[in-house]
Amino acid sequence: MNQLSPKATRTLITGGAGFIGSHLAEHLLDLGQEVHVVDDLSTGAIENIDALRQRPGFSHTIADIREEPLLAELVDRADVIYHLAAAVGVRLIVESPVRTIETNIGCTESVLKLANKKRKKVVIASTSEVYGKNDQVPFREDHDLVMGPTSKARWSYACSKAIDEFLALAYHRARGLPVVIARLFNTVGPRQTGRYGMVLPSFVLQALMGKPITVYGDGSQSRCFSYVGEVVHALAALAECEAAVGQVVNVGSQQEISIAGLAELVKELTGSTSRIVYVPYDQAYEEGFEDMQRRVPDVSRLESLVGFSPRMGIREIVESVIGFYRER
Ligand code: UDP
Numbered sequence: 001m002n003q004l005s006p007k008a009t010r011t012l013i014t015g016g017a018g019f020i021g022s023h024l025a026e027h028l029l030d031l032g033q034e035v036h037v038v039d040d041l042s043t044g045a046i047e048n049i050d051a052l053r054q055r056p057g058f059s060h061t062i063a064d065i066r067e068e069p070l071l072a073e074l075v076d077r078a079d080v081i082y083h084l085a086a087a088v089g090v091r092l093i094v095e096s097p098v099r100t101i102e103t104n105i106g107c108t109e110s111v112l113k114l115a116n117k118k119r120k121k122v123v124i125a126s127t128s129e130v131y132g133k134n135d136q137v138p139f140r141e142d143h144d145l146v147m148g149p150t151s152k153a154r155w156s157y158a159c160s161k162a163i164d165e166f167l168a169l170a171y172h173r174a175r176g177l178p179v180v181i182a183r184l185f186n187t188v189g190p191r192q193t194g195r196y197g198m199v200l201p202s203f204v205l206q207a208l209m210g211k212p213i214t215v216y217g218d219g220s221q222s223r224c225f226s227y228v229g230e231v232v233h234a235l236a237a238l239a240e241c242e243a244a245v246g247q248v249v250n251v252g253s254q255q256e257i258s259i260a261g262l263a264e265l266v267k268e269l270t271g272s273t274s275r276i277v278y279v280p281y282d283q284a285y286e287e288g289f290e291d292m293q294r295r296v297p298d299v300s301r302l303e304s305l306v307g308f309s310p311r312m313g314i315r316e317i318v319e320s321v322i323g324f325y326r327e328r
Helices: 019-030 068-077 090-095 097-118 154-175 199-208 228-240 259-270 300-306 314-327
Strands: 010-014 034-039 058-062 080-083 121-127 179-184 213-216 222-224 248-251 256-258 276-279
Touching: 010 019, 010 068, 019 034, 019 228, 034 068, 068 097, 080 097, 080 228, 090 097, 090 154, 097 121, 097 154, 121 154, 121 228, 154 179, 179 228, 199 213, 199 259, 199 314, 213 259, 222 259, 228 248, 228 300, 248 300, 256 259, 259 276, 259 314
Parallel strands: 010 034, 010 080, 034 058, 080 121, 121 179, 179 248, 213 276
Antiparallel strands: 222 256
């Protein structure tokens, strides 16, 4: 199946049938790399990789990476491992807390342990969620992580990803494993599903179907959205960058928009007649739910390492998501 140069980098993407993973697979194939995707389709979808299946250098396995013998074989065959498999999405995390913690910690532990045996480079996808309730703006990689109480399920996601980061850095420092940790900020684009609570696909679907656009809280909370194509470009560049080894790097855009502003923009660009409704957090998620008010990355480390950061404008991004859902 592989018709690439025998020297092509062989990559393994865990969670490669997910939203970000499938875009990363496509980008790495475009770069001439050989790509193997492993995904259990728990939140990923086979349609995400349909178009890739005919491409030279692409292969995939549908399996749970907690099956260690299988994961060991896949790790052995790769030069670089992008570990994206995780429980993601605030709704999923609030609704499936056991799965979040077990998947996020257990899988990363297995990937690092197996990669370390063969000294394979690992790029870990972490999240801006780890900054928690820190109110410094922008977030720099060495800022404190400020978590809420363990009684609130949301924080299990941040804590589980923080443990992943500690473990990856420990493997690097104590055993010399080449690792790079990318803290991804809100990433959006075609193929992202609203099923796990992500705001942009939810708003676009609501607007296109003429249903109320549900803004949680008072809508003054803001986020910086980056286009998935630029995010995967950054991930691939970080994997190639020697100076990024052993580092934590923010990956995101600095263009900030309030959630109420995003709802207005989606309404305008879809031409929808949907109403914008405000839903209290307690109803949207769970009693006592805590949201982050702002989340802006400092991208100077990313820029100094790879020479760029995501910049696509929010209108263009929203239009790409509308185009994707209209086609469907
Ligand atoms: N949100 C919203 N309506 C929705 C889904 C999400 O107002 O239907 C809000 C959510 O409360 C948060 C922001 O949009 O303030 C971003 O949510 P998302 O789950 O996409 O990402 P987060 O930044 O919370 O990880």
